[in-house]
Amino acid sequence: MQLEIVTPDKKIFEGQVTEATFPGANGSFQVLQNHAAIVSALAKGVVAYSGPAGKASMVVDGGVVEVKDNKIVLLVEKVLS
Amino acid sequence: MANLKEVKERINSVVSTQQITKAMKMVAAAKLRRAQDKITQMRPYSQKLTGILNNVTASSEGETDVIYAQKREVTRVLLVPVTSDKGLCGAFNSNVLKATKALLAEYATLDVHIMPLGKKAYDAFRRGPHTVIDTFYTVFSDVSFENVNRAASFAMESFVNENFDKVIIVYNQFKNVATQEVMAEQFLPMEQLASEDTKAVETDYILEPSREYIIEELVPAALKIQFFKTVLESNASEHGARMTAMDKATENAGELLKDLRLMYNRSRQAAITNEILEIVAGANALESK
Numbered sequence: 001m002q003l004e005i006v007t008p009d010k011k012i013f014e015g016q017v018t019e020a021t022f023p024g025a026n027g028s029f030q031v032l033q034n035h036a037a038i039v040s041a042l043a044k045g046v047v048a049y050s051g052p053a054g055k056a057s058m059v060v061d062g063g064v065v066e067v068k069d070n071k072i073v074l075l076v077e078k079v080l081s
Numbered sequence: 082m083a084n085l086k087e088v089k090e091r092i093n094s095v096v097s098t099q100q101i102t103k104a105m106k107m108v109a110a111a112k113l114r115r116a117q118d119k120i121t122q123m124r125p126y127s128q129k130l131t132g133i134l135n136n137v138t139a140s141s142e143g144e145t146d147v148i149y150a151q152k153r154e155v156t157r158v159l160l161v162p163v164t165s166d167k168g169l170c171g172a173f174n175s176n177v178l179k180a181t182k183a184l185l186a187e188y189a190t191l192d193v194h195i196m197p198l199g200k201k202a203y204d205a206f207r208r209g210p211h212t213v214i215d216t217f218y219t220v221f222s223d224v225s226f227e228n229v230n231r232a233a234s235f236a237m238e239s240f241v242n243e244n245f246d247k248v249i250i251v252y253n254q255f256k257n258v259a260t261q262e263v264m265a266e267q268f269l270p271m272e273q274l275a276s277e278d279t280k281a282v283e284t285d286y287i288l289e290p291s292r293e294y295i296i297e298e299l300v301p302a303a304l305k306i307q308f309f310k311t312v313l314e315s316n317a318s319e320h321g322a323r324m325t326a327m328d329k330a331t332e333n334a335g336e337l338l339k340d341l342r343l344m345y346n347r348s349r350q351a352a353i354t355n356e357i358l359e360i361v362a363g364a365n366a367l368e369s370k
Contacts, residue, residue: 009123009225025289039289040288041290064302075129075133078226
């Protein structure tokens with residue numbers, strides 16, 4: 001899947017991932033290949049993803065994620081670490 | 082004929098002025114590039130955000146009430162003039178101030194507060210008579226989303242708390258490097274949620290936790306990014322305006338120098354001619370004795 005992480009100041013990540021976990025407002029959830037289209041608001045928490053390039057994670061302070069046709073777009077205002 | 086030494090001194094002073102304006106022009110050009118880069122970097126976020134917002138609102142039936150779009154009877158207005166921190170950029174600042182004053186005249190009967198962004202706007206309004214919110218006028222020392230956001234959040238919070246019924250931003254819109262256009266844009270209440278003419282790609286989204294929650298989250302985010310965009314545009318416009326102003330100044334200094342050099346050479350020649358005349362006349366007088 002294609003994952004894009006964007007903040008107003010810059011694009012933080014763009015690349016292929018096999019799995020991504022997001023801190024949804026109602027609890028953490030994982031997105032795998034062929035996930036149904038979803039728009040979810042995020043709470044403060046850890047975003048983690050892994051792909052061919054390895055694993056990575058970051059703490060975000062809320063945001064919104066859209067998954068559609070194996071494309072994930074994550075919009076966050078601020079990455080805490 | 083003008084005094085030779087005087088003219089020479091003037092030439093020197095114009096030359097150094099020209100060097101300064103030339104340097105400022107180059108600095109402004111570099112800063113303009115950086116400011117434009119910032120706009121380009123912000124664009125993906127803003128586009129994706131409006132995209133999602135459009136998708137979510139398009140697949141919803143019926144209107145959703147958003148607190149930021151609430152229209153109330155206007156009695157208290159917040160004006161946000163966006164200028165630069167420094168001068169020497171042509172009519173950039175005075176245009177904004179003029180437009181702001183026109184709005185002040187228009188709202189003379191209402192309770193108007195001013196939240197200047199940029200030192201020039203602060204200097205223009207700090208002596209009153211309107212109440213000035215002076216917490217944010219230094220935003221241009223660090224044009225990052227986080228920093229600009231503080232001003233945006235303040236405006237949005239005071240709108241929600243009904244401290245203001247209307248928020249208007251006056252700023253220079255970036256047309257291209259050489260042109261800026263002063264705009265007075267209504268920031269709050271928002272005019273419309275999202276553009277209606279979207280093709281409404283009806284995807285059946287799962288909405289987590291709920292549509293209302295997402296809209297409530299997205300709308301302020303969209304407003305903040307709109308505010309941020311305004312500040313970035315004004316920032317780019319400032320450097321564009323300064324670049325053109327300094328280019329003109331360099332050009333004018335060049336013209337002035339041309340005239341001065343002509344004058345200098347003329348008076349130098351005149352002085353030489355005079356001297357020769359005197360010597361010849363003196364020699365003639367001696368000979369004819």
